[in-house]
Amino acid sequence: MIKLRRLPPPAYLTAARVDELTEEFKSKSSRVWNHDAIKKQLLDSSNSKCAYCESRLDEESKYMEVEHFEDKDTYPENVVRWENLLPSCKRCNGAKGTHDVRAEPIVNPYVEDPSAHLYLKAFRFRPRSPLGRSTIGVVDLNNSARIVLRRFEVGEAVIAAIAVASDRYEQWRTSGSTRSKNILVGCLEALLLECQPPSEYAATAATVLHDDDDYEDLVGRMQSSGMWSDELAALHASSRALVLL
Ligand SMILES: [Zn+2]
Structure with a gap:
């Protein structure tokens, strides 16, 4: 889970339409939130990922569900209130179900920074606060075995990429060639891009990266060799912001 920034409501959701759709939901229980304009704006605000688990929701929003943070059965007046809608995968939306967040609050990643409430250990989330525990x-x-396994696979890929980059550094140290330097910098860029908000399970990837001593050593060596560009530094900093340690 990473902190998200809510975009303005889609033009479709005018105040008048919100009132109209809310009444339609109350009288006919229609799926009034199930509109492409709403889904698109939600996907754009979350890098097309589930707001809770960071699984990808691409493919023309086929896998996306509109999650009502305050559930629509208990709080029908909020059924299309923009601030109440989150992009979610079927699994997370189903697990949360009709849980009442006013009675027992959970993290809303558009409001709270998940890193204040959660950390990752052995690819499992652990609570840092009562809000984290509820979430x-x-x-x-x-x-779900699948979700923990996916985090493990992402973490393994990060560790493997750090090992490759460390080898590339040694190759550059031996050869001193521009070509080997460019390959090394390319490796680091690719690795850091996997730890940015648009990547699937970015919080896991960034946590594994910044918790790895070999990565820290490599950064130090590249800095002293004058290879740590402003671009790499910026990618490093933005991935650091996602860490759940
Ligand atoms: Zn999810």
Whole structure:
């Protein structure tokens, strides 16, 4: 889970339409939130990922569900209130179900920074606060074997990429060639891009990266060799902001 920034409501959701759709939902239980303009703006605000688990929701919003943070059964007046809608995968939306967030609050990644409430250990989320503990339980962030396995695979790929980059550094140290330097910088860029907000499970990737001593050593060596460009430094800093340690 990473901190998200909410975009303005889609033009479709005028105040008048919100009133009209809310009444339609109350009288006919229609799926009034299920509109492409709403889905597109939600996907654009989350890099096309689930706001809770960071799984990808691409493919023309086929896999996306509009999640009502305050559930629509208990709070029908908020059924299309923009601030109440989140992009979610089927798994997270289903796990949360009709949980009442006013009675037992959970992290809303558009409002709270998840890193204040959650950390990752052995690819499982752990609570840093009561809000974090509720979030893990309500959204069921650890119980699915598939989701923990995906985090493990992402973490393994990061560790493997650090090993490759360290080898590339040694190759550059031996040869001193421009070509080997460019290959090394390219490796680092590719690695850091996997740890940015648009990447799937970016919080996991960034956490594994910044918790790795070999990565830290490599950064130090590249800095002293004058290879740590402003671009790499910027990517390093933006990935650091996603870390759940
Ligand atoms: Zn999800």
